[in-house]
Amino acid sequence: MFELTREQRQIQKAARKFAEGEFREVARELDAKETFDDRIWKKAAELGFLAVFVEEKYGGPGMGYLEQCLIMEEFARVDMGITHALDSTFFGTQLINLVGTEDQKQKYLPAICRGDMRMGMAITEPDAGSDVARVRTEAVKENGEYVINGNKIFITNCTLADFLVVLCRTETNGSRNHDRLSAIIVETDREGYEARPFHGKLSLRASNTGEVTFKGVRVPETNLLGEEGKGFYNIMEFFNRSRVQVAAFGVGTAQGALDKTISHVRKREQFGKPLASMQMVQGKIADMATLTEAARSICYRAASKLDTGTPDPALSSMAKWYCSEIAVKVADEAIQLHGGYGILEEYDVAHYWRNAKVLEIFEGSKEVEKVVIAKKILGKY
Numbered sequence: 001m002f003e004l005t006r007e008q009r010q011i012q013k014a015a016r017k018f019a020e021g022e023f024r025e026v027a028r029e030l031d032a033k034e035t036f037d038d039r040i041w042k043k044a045a046e047l048g049f050l051a052v053f054v055e056e057k058y059g060g061p062g063m064g065y066l067e068q069c070l071i072m073e074e075f076a077r078v079d080m081g082i083t084h085a086l087d088s089t090f091f092g093t094q095l096i097n098l099v100g101t102e103d104q105k106q107k108y109l110p111a112i113c114r115g116d117m118r119m120g121m122a123i124t125e126p127d128a129g130s131d132v133a134r135v136r137t138e139a140v141k142e143n144g145e146y147v148i149n150g151n152k153i154f155i156t157n158c159t160l161a162d163f164l165v166v167l168c169r170t171e172t173n174g175s176r177n178h179d180r181l182s183a184i185i186v187e188t189d190r191e192g193y194e195a196r197p198f199h200g201k202l203s204l205r206a207s208n209t210g211e212v213t214f215k216g217v218r219v220p221e222t223n224l225l226g227e228e229g230k231g232f233y234n235i236m237e238f239f240n241r242s243r244v245q246v247a248a249f250g251v252g253t254a255q256g257a258l259d260k261t262i263s264h265v266r267k268r269e270q271f272g273k274p275l276a277s278m279q280m281v282q283g284k285i286a287d288m289a290t291l292t293e294a295a296r297s298i299c300y301r302a303a304s305k306l307d308t309g310t311p312d313p314a315l316s317s318m319a320k321w322y323c324s325e326i327a328v329k330v331a332d333e334a335i336q337l338h339g340g341y342g343i344l345e346e347y348d349v350a351h352y353w354r355n356a357k358v359l360e361i362f363e364g365s366k367e368v369e370k371v372v373i374a375k376k377i378l379g380k381y
């Protein structure tokens with residue numbers, strides 16, 4: 001039987017209080033204006049909600065991925081747009097944690113935990129989405145530097161991050177594309193770095209996403225993160241961790257949509273009685289609650305595997321796929337149970353649905369997650 005510890009319940013409670021106090025009032029406005037309020041980021045850092053899995057010696061509280069998931073779940077329960085904007089300030093620290101040099105850890109991790117620096121991950125390209133190994137952005141060695149040329153797309157924080165971890169092609173001798181990729185830290189104030197944000201996104205409007213171009217950007221060779229040629233494999237290790245965090249967004253989003261719906265069906269009367277008294281409505285609420293609880297279980301279990309040092313990539317993918325799909329399903333039923341009011345932004349459930357949808361696409365689409373799961377079960381075909 002899985003139970004949270006007293007300390008974990010306290011973290012959950014603190015995160016809930018923070019999100020209710022800081023997000024609830026401003027979420028819709030930030031979404032409409034397609035912007036973020038950095039004061040929320042600074043406050044979240046001050047209260048120690050960012051990258052809680054970072055060890056104490058690098059400025060973090062040294063908690064686990066489960067604690068990080070509890071925080072993200074509570075945040076997303078109120079608003080996933082703000083949650084994603086906050087999460088993406090430290091999106092990638094998992095990789096620095098995994099393969100960074102001592103100098104890199106000392107330089108970046110404390111600053112990220114303090115909210116003095118924010119980062120991003122630049123993997124996706126116009127012709128390399130699900131097929132990560134097709135990355136074409138090139139980093140060529142020249143006089144102790146890498147010279148980077150190429151394009152990335154859908155990059156979170158592209159105009160806000162202090163630095164990005166960029167997946168590049170570094171040499172052409174490897175036999176497989178997978179063996180030719182390397183992760184390189186690129187500071188965004190380097191000459192030749194250009195970024196353009198997207199506007200009018202369906203989802204996550206409070207968070208910054210856009211296109212990046214690298215035109216002869218030069219960084220020192222010491223910016224290599226992990227071993228040269230191991231970038232693809234290290235990024236997959238990173239995904240095993242980050243996908244579980246994204247699963248927690250799904251759990252929180254589903255719970256938030258369910259909370260709104262419970263309150264609505266209790267208040268709304270038709271045929272002279274509350275919707276909540278009708279058995280078909282009760283059945284829908286029971287379905288939504290059960291699916292959300294099942295999603296929570298798989299998310300917590302996948303996080304616990306990371307914390308016990310026994311990561312299970314298939315389980316991380318199961319959590320990411322299942323929690324995303326449940327978030328969409330629950331948010332969809334939430335709109336249905338709100339009737340016409342459901343499509344009005346002020347009732348919030350449409351907002352939950354819009355944000356839920358992207359969970360099925362980024363960080364590995366749900367189809368790609370199923371490929372990972374099937375590979376574990378069936379082996380390679």
Ligand SMILES: Cc1cc2nc3c(=O)[nH]c(=O)nc-3n(C[C@H](O)[C@H](O)[C@H](O)COP(=O)(O)OP(=O)(O)OC[C@H]3O[C@@H](n4cnc5c(N)ncnc54)[C@H](O)[C@@H]3O)c2cc1C
Pocket residue numbers: 120121122123124128129130131153154155156157203204209358361362363364365366367368371
């Ligand atoms: C809001 C947002 C933020 C993002 N942030 C970042 C970021 O910070 N950094 C970053 O690097 N990327 C980021 N991404 C990119 C994201 O990771 C990609 O969109 C995702 O990997 C899918 O790639 P794609 O969009 O090119 O779709 P494609 O790969 O073209 O996929 C299109 C469809 O084909 C399906 N498909 C593809 N391959 C298979 C297969 N083998 N079997 C079955 N179906 C398949 C997919 O599941 C999908 O349904 C972000 C995306 C969004 C929307």
